[in-house]
Amino acid sequence: MQEGIVSQDTAVDDSLGETTLLDRIRELILGGDYKPGTALSEVRLAEYYAVSRTPVREALKQLQIEGLVEIRPKVGTFVREITRREILEMFEVKETLEGLAARLMARRGQIPELDTLRTNVEASELAVLRNDSTAYANLVHEFHETLITGSDNLKLAQHYRTLMNQLAYHHLVLTSVQHPGRLSRSTAEHRQVLELITAKDSVGAELAMKDHVWASSREVMMDSVSRQDRN
Template sequence: MRAPSRREVVELFELKEMLEGMGARLLAGRGPVRELDALEENIERSAAAVAASDAATYAVLVHGFHELLVTGADNTQLVTHYRTLMNQLAYHRLVSASLTRPGRLGESLAEHRHVLELVRGKDGVGAEFAMRDHVRSSERATLTAGHRTGGHPPTKES
């Protein structure tokens, strides 16, 4: 499987932002569901990984956080499209690279905590925008990591 071009990564992140933002908004509207407890547990485990500077474990937990957020939205079409996108994005490899940026582990964890606070507070619009912001931060870290490893500057045309 070939690595996606820089343009493909940017376009896929644009879709990821939309789908995960929608997931956060829909989950916030559901109230107290089991996925919220699973997200809390994920954040606790993520905090331990960040404290240990364990980027590999954190990368796995990041994938779990995003998957729980989307599945918790209880929209089968959203889940189907999201999983197709994640397969196209080679997400785990990209996230692992993005987490090499100094300070990114802690930033990502803080962003996850903020999204979950808004979801728990039933602030669907706030949760959607916080999730979109988080995905954009992840995209920037991913493109920066690619640039450091000899990729092109982060432009959509590449």
């Protein structure tokens, strides 16, 4: 029925198999397929995903709450431009939340996540030696994720993930050119955090983690400056 309308040009019934519509659109924004300023029309998205406007609308509304899109009433929905200041603000919050995670995890003592962390750091050190930056990027993601889950605080995890989505952190790390010495320094910082957590030094782990996040934020911010200058 709809095929007559949509089959021609766009709509290859992208039939969201398992992934939800919301995740689908979010990934497209985070992946940079929808650049800031792009209009996200309800009807076009509905046609493209072969659903009605209602679920599309719901997804867009949540994306607005997450801060990824801006809905201008009676005008349209657009991919938001994240300002440099916002990124700075988010890194400040990220630093604090991850510091808390390190402290909480240190307090817990012997937990399985500790082994995961140790394995991760060792793999990271190998990745640095092999200069395998893509493997390294994934390991970094896993390290931070393990820390969050290891803190055993669901509310913390929730706020953290919301923040990371808005930051498009994964995208930031991947696109930003890692400075030469940074990889080894970053891994050393990871190891230090790990050792402090193992030693159950909660305040030390918190401080070390905050320092680490601050240092890596500096790197990313420098890259984002140069990227911004090119525009």
